[in-house]
Amino acid sequence: MATDHSDQAVAALARERVDHRFKGLPPDAEGLTVGELAAERRSLFTGGFTTPVLALSAEALEHNLVAMERYSAAHGLAFAPHGKTSLAPQLFERQLAHGAWGITAAVPTQVRIYRAFGIQRIFLANEVVDAAALRWLAAELDADPDFRFIAYVDSVRGVELMDAALREAGARRPVDVVVELGGGEGARTGIRTEAECATVADAVAATGTLRLVGVAGYEGEVPRPDGERVRAWLRRLTALAADFDAAGRFEGVDEVVVSAGGSAWFDAVADVFAELPTLSRPVLKLLRSGAYVSHDDGHYRHLTPFNRVPEEGELHPAFRLWAQVVSRPEPGQAFLNAGKRDAAYDLDMPEPQLIRSARDATTRPATGLAITALSDQHAWVTVADGTDLEVGDWVGLGLSHPCTSFDKWQLIPVAEADGTVTDYIRTFF
């Protein structure tokens, strides 16, 4: 759901000046606006960009946006993509244009960013017990009757703190909450048993400041997840929704919210949510995948549900980090000028994919190269015997883990397959 305000705030990003704040961008573009630089349609390789530079593929981004729009529509799921992946309002705008119901946040500061860009429906997949954040939220909700906001509750103490802060703030609209069911013994946040969920729901009902609208959780934190365990947990979640409904806990709400789903198990979410019995009122089945937007060349390449249901779609990796060989000190060793500051490294090392020769600009597969470690500003590369790699060559790297790739770059060129940069994505980490 986009508004004029969001259109204008996103459009204003094109008027920002390009300067030293944005690594990798052409030094000779200093002083141009982002929009002016985009209009120049420079080449990522010859247009003055400095290495290392992270680029997003224009084609892959569009493909992924369409793939999840189609998947959620085909399965009757509303979609609130997790925005913490990119924290990029331009991508939120495109996700909304591709049918998303709203955007998911992890923490209140992200909700503030979303509101600055006019996002009207926000699902906060976390409990908020911070009085200052709740004060701000109450004012935001009171100022805009069309702002729809939903947050987790996962404890009676949390409910008490929320209630006290909202009362203190003089909140006029109740805050919609969903009870968070934990993924099981040893999982992350979330209530462990159905009985405790009922106790927390009772606590919500006893406040005048909170309104229970549904149940939610995150199957990605089910311990030792596999198809069976994840489905079993999702069935607990839908059964909880049905029990709460039968107990009359959703009296007075227009629709019941049932939410789960990252980028690793949305097939299981679609299957189990389809089994949800008819409730006393319409159900908003809300999927929250975030990593899908850029997908990746590691963790999510292995985990994507499309590996199990290829007939339902596929995702394309959108990131490529271009770094340059700055040292070849031993026959089997090279160093690139990109390190932990530039590439995700929490799940897997970057994957060398292409070499672009500094002599003649020809491109070849990076066969024989492997990254073994990252320093802050260097990648350690082993070079197999017989592999041609010189100081000055560019190496294109695939990355693993979208969330820790986006967060290292504040302005990311979007390049078409031939290297033409058509846009720049601003992030707010």
Ligand SMILES: Cc1ncc(COP(=O)(O)O)c(C=O)c1O
């Ligand atoms: C609560 C919650 N929901 C949804 C997601 C999105 O999952 P993914 O990053 O696999 O797309 C996450 C990711 O960490 C999460 O923590």
